[in-house]
Amino acid sequence: MKVLSWISVLLGLAGAFATCGKSQIDELATKACTVKETTFHGWKSFSLENGLVKLDIVPAIGGRIMSYNLGDYPFLYVKEAEFGKLYKAPESETQRVWHNYGGYKTWPAPQSRWGGPPDPLGSFLDGGRYTGRIVQQGEEVVEVEVVSPKDTLIGIQFTRSTLLRKGTTRVILKQKMTNVVNKAVTWSIWDVTQVRGKLREDLSGQKVTHNSGAWAYFPLNPKSIHPKGFIRLDGKPNDSQWYPNIRAGIFGIQYQFHKSKVGADVTDGWIAYVNQLDNYVFVQRFTYFPEKEYPDGGCSAEIWTDPNFPYMETEVLSPLVTLQPGESYSFDVEWVACRCAGPVIAVNDYGVVSQHLSLKKDSDSTSISGIFGVYTPGQAVLIGKDEKENVLVTEKLGTVSPFEMLTLNRTISLPQEVTTLEIAILNLQGERIGLLDKLAITGDNHGHSG
Template identity: 30%
Template sequence: MKLTFVPQLGGRLMQVSFNGHPYLFVNQVYKGKYISPAEAAGRWINYGGDKIWPLPEGNDDEQHWTGASTPLDDGAYAFSILSQNNRCTVRLEGPPDPPTGLQYTREISIGSDSPEIFFHAITRNITGHSIAWSVQSVSQYDLSDASNPNHYNHDFWAYAPLNPRSSYLNGYHVRDGLANDPSFSVRDGLFRLNWRYLENEVWLDSTAGWIALVDGATHYAMVEKTRYIEGADYPDKASVIFYKNGPTVQLNAQGMPYLTSKNLEETPYYMEAELNSPMAVLAPGETYAMDSYWFPSRMSPDLKTVTDAGLVGRPLAAKNSAGKLELSGSFGVFFPGALKAYLYDEGGAETGEVSLQSVQPQDPVQLSQTITTTKSVARVSVHLIDSSGLDRGALGEVVVTGRDEGR
């Protein structure tokens, strides 16, 4: 697990590499360069990587962030190491930003027992009056084809659970771009985005607290999590935003439509995955913190859901065959350890537990195991037990099928 920081560029986490696989977009146009907010003169300089931004965006009034180069996004952040033991933690402390009245600090940690990344983002009101902002975690994922960077990855996917009581039509809101963008689909309660090279921004009022990004070409995945706060005021109700970079249709001076630039230096292949906090009203000197977690793992585009233990592709199945129990499923885990099956009878009483296979986040998990049972098993739950013996939760729980065959 390797994290690359560039403190001078707005305190960015520029790259995350897991098992040799890089996840984030790094803009080659600005690689090795620094353009100060003064030099940018109002332009947005997109270096890539991961950072935090304020919401809402816009130029309506002082309560909107213009999104241009400012100390929040382009200022030099002070970098310090807080710990280097079983848990490594760094701090990135940004300069004050007078237009918003904010100062950002981020503490980012990784442990020695798993590839989990923990983010603690702190916003401080540096003014003498109250202000209100949302904190937005913005991560740019690389969408170029690994074998040919001039092409894009046609098998890259993003997922977010739909809110069953969504305020948006169809469970999501297309904020910018084509309303019928072929990238978007909904299935089994999941919003699914199969990336295409068209600019678009889509908002979701998802309450699940997670999104997943899956590279179908390599089966590397990333899950980003944060806590959804029920009843809180999210900016325009959006807790999750996906932004697709790409050309878009505009009108020229004669009112005729045209497609904007496909030059990769001007319009590179990347997508933003954004987690939003609720709006926070801060008194002078007051702070607000947003915590989020990243879990690199492995998964195919067949993703069905995410649990505390990992990703679920082909859901757990348990079949009784000739008195033996056949367990199957495909998963990606967040922690190294082993799978354990807990067996229950029809009354819900536990009748036994069986250790299954060893697992680790860098390997896709294909469960196909037959176990012998001496009692009638009606239900099975498969949990991930990490390398320290801690139960990290279930990857699936199902009713056993075909139970009459063994009687």
């Protein structure tokens, strides 16, 4: 059977960046990684870059990652009043003050047993002077490691490596805690990231506390231990910021400068922050361990909204782990970034989904639609298959980039033999990286993504 090329797709590219041509995509995907010792707003720091994203790590302020930028766009909240400042460890309770620098840090959970922030007297995990070193320094990959002081009060020492590869916005955070005392200790590794709640200034000169476009999302567990799929950890019940099931199975929070905290047993392993004014997405991905115990009533992900400063915290927690003297436990978290609209309703290895690939048939036309973001520069291809998985048609859609939202919205001509549509991402050599979305065409003239 001869099948003619049957589809043409409009790629809608949104945002402040100009549409990337093939030469620009080539440059982005092949630019070498760099890492160097430098300064960040007055602190000694390490800078990691690959042409797509840039990170700045400051060991002396609790080993914090103080920036994660997609191009020039910053995702993380930083407190300007603390720039360049370092403080001596407190010697009394009256000297215990939390210096909230912003950025990302690693804490021990549960918080109720840790007692911070600020660090309890004699503890140094939040505000202590970490050491730092470059572990890998090559064109393909760079890596920086920070190590906390040995905290004999809490009983652990944190080690974290930040790894960045060429040609992707993906960052791997390899977090480890080690028992440094002569007794067993039980803790969770608690990943706390402050993201911006104020996205723009008011040009009229009025004071702006937040913007309505700052959102966070996580997928609800259909078999959750919590009756509603989530649990209130702080703030008012049924806070107006909360949107349970903003889409089917998705919990959303719109930052409104309220005090609140919500947690959930997120089994799908992602939490997303979205600037919906400008369509920037930052996702943290992690592994959920269903047989393990988690802190805070069984929470693997939590979101805090601050009422005093313009930020939210997207938080990832490992299972609670008991370590014997000298034992270690590792828990990795992956960061990815791209341009896409909200809400984020699905996350996979290759991109995010705001609207699944869908198909609609009328009496005289067939149309498809979908909204996506990708982590890696390359090419997008739409593939049509029959019920036996034979590829009938392959249509190149053009180049894709983390700097551009991928929007499909087009009337098509569809052969009856096609039962499945796929959007695949290829690298610049034409090799398949992976599947962005998939649509099974059903007999009711509509498609179903899965």
